Amino acid sequence: xxxxxxxxxxxxxxxxxxxxxxxxxxxxxxxxxxxxxxxxxxxxxxxxxxxxxxxxxxxxxxxxxxxxxxxxxxxxxxxxxxxxxxxxxxxxxxxxxxxxxxxxxxxxxxxxxxxxxxxxxxxxxxxxxxxxxxxxxxxxxxxxxxxxxxxxxxxxxxxxxxxxxxxxxxxxxxxxxxxxxxxxxxxxxxxxxxxxxxxxxxxxxxxxxxxxxxxxxxxxxxxxxxxxxxxxxxxxxxxxxxxxxxxxxxxxxxxxxxxxxxxxxxxxxxxxxxxxxxxxxxxxxxxxxxxxxxxxxxxxxxxxxxxxxxxxxxxxxxxxxxxxxxxxxxxxxxxxxxxxxxxxxxxxxxxxxxx
Numbered sequence: 001x002x003x004x005x006x007x008x009x010x011x012x013x014x015x016x017x018x019x020x021x022x023x024x025x026x027x028x029x030x031x032x033x034x035x036x037x038x039x040x041x042x043x044x045x046x047x048x049x050x051x052x053x054x055x056x057x058x059x060x061x062x063x064x065x066x067x068x069x070x071x072x073x074x075x076x077x078x079x080x081x082x083x084x085x086x087x088x089x090x091x092x093x094x095x096x097x098x099x100x101x102x103x104x105x106x107x108x109x110x111x112x113x114x115x116x117x118x119x120x121x122x123x124x125x126x127x128x129x130x131x132x133x134x135x136x137x138x139x140x141x142x143x144x145x146x147x148x149x150x151x152x153x154x155x156x157x158x159x160x161x162x163x164x165x166x167x168x169x170x171x172x173x174x175x176x177x178x179x180x181x182x183x184x185x186x187x188x189x190x191x192x193x194x195x196x197x198x199x200x201x202x203x204x205x206x207x208x209x210x211x212x213x214x215x216x217x218x219x220x221x222x223x224x225x226x227x228x229x230x231x232x233x234x235x236x237x238x239x240x241x242x243x244x245x246x247x248x249x250x251x252x253x254x255x256x257x258x259x260x261x262x263x264x265x266x267x268x269x270x271x272x273x274x275x276x277x278x279x280x281x282x283x284x285x286x287x288x289x290x291x292x293x294x295x296x297x298x299x300x301x302x303x304x305x306x307x308x309x310x311x312x313x314x315x316x317x318x319x320x321x322x323x324x325x326x327x328x329x330x331x332x333x334x335x336x337x338x339x340x341x342x343x344x345x346x347x348x349x350x351x352x353x354x355x
Contacts, residue, residue, distance in 0.1 A: 068184055073149035073168040074157060080165065082143045083186040089147020090131070091117040092317045093169065096182045097146070098124050099318045099352060100191040106140055108132070108147075113285055113311065116344035117319065123345070134159040144185065174241065175199065175321055195318070198353060202325055207247045213333050216247040221254060221275035223265070224283070224310065225292040230265045232273050233281070237261035238316040242324045251275045261314070270298040277332060278303045283310040306331045308338045312347075319344065322351040 066081045086104040088094040091114055094107035098121070107121050108131035122128055129136055132152050137145065142164045147153050149168040153160075160166045167185055169178055176196060183192025210216055220243050222233040234240055235250065236257040243250065253265075253272040265273065270292070278300045280293040291307050292298055308331075312323035323339055326347060330336040339347060 070167060070181060070184060073170045074166060077165060077167060079167055079185050080143055081187045083188060085143040087137055087140060087142040087145045089153050091121050093147045094121045094126055095317050095319055096178050099195045100183050100186060100188040102186045102188055116341040120345060120348050132156060138163050199321055203245050206325055206329055209333060210246055215332050217249055218277055219249045219251050219275035220277040221251050221273045222279045222281060223273050223292040224281040225290040226287045230267055230270060230292055231262040232265045233262045234258055238320055239313050239324055246328060267295060267297055270295055274299045276303060278305045280307045281310040281313055282307045306338055312339060318351050319348055322347045
């Protein structure tokens with residue numbers, strides 16, 4: 001691991017010396033959670049403003065207003081354009097709503113380990129509720145229900161559609177597509193554009209700094225260790241897309257794509273995953289805090305190496321975008337520590353421009 005002198009303060013100022021907190025989401029698996037996806041995923045948010053008036057949404061207190069037709073994971077859907085009385089099926093979608101200036105009334109917790117996201121959502125004034133409870137949703141009488149296309153949400157779709165219009169966001173949708181869709185159904189297209197422009201500006205500025213530091217074109221390997229297996233993360237993930245946008249390359253073994261954004265790697269083949277920069281995703285809760293960087297077969301000698309939070313890097317949401325930007329700058333340019341879960345509020349402030 002490369003040793004460097006104390007760095008200047010990185011773009012997002014985080015409290016020094018904080019130890020890794022005991023937080024991480026469940027290990028990704030096809031049956032357990034939606035996969036992270038690329039910004040350029042095949043997702044169509046075809047928006048057609050309806051003429052005339054539409055019926056009032058189920059449970060909605062407002063008079064009839066404009067509607068929008070969106071093509072989402074659950075098909076082409078007519079929904080009211082509203083930024084009030086929204087039920088978010090998960091905290092990831094709640095963050096997407098907050099990013100465009102919309103505060104949902106309720107957001108369902110998703111799975112154990114999302115405490116950092118839940119804190120941000122709750123601090124914004126959103127009521128957190130138990131997940132997968134159609135009775136709770138019905139009692140709240142929302143105007144609109146929005147969430148990721150998780151298997152658990154899909155199983156409840158028929159019941160939810162009786163309560164209010166439902167928009168499920170493709171699990172193959174990247175940040176651009178997610179944010180644009182949220183902007184369309186809430187009438188906050190301008191705020192959605194501002195949020196995406198903010199990301200674009202931050203990416204462009206960091207890419208320039210990376211180039212000025214002589215790091216453009218460096219290869220970045222992202223690997224993870226669990227008790228019985230290693231994983232390598234490829235370009236099907238948000239992290240792969242962000243690294244490419246920053247002018248960084250991947251080792252050949254990670255330059256392809258896969259269904260879930262990662263492939264199993266035997267320890268004896270870890271030598272294929274060496275790079276100029278080696279990042280070990282660490283999952284404290286479900287991966288027992290193990291680090292792939294501890295394997296002598298990975299070969300990090302001469303490389304810049306660092307452990308980063310799995311929860312900050314694998315999820316495809318606005319928070320993860322800014323988490324990745326922070327960590328790349330911290331590790332590659334400043335030699336500073338990557339972000340920890342307790343730093344999530346500071347990263348979120350950076351994401352929404354309240355820093």
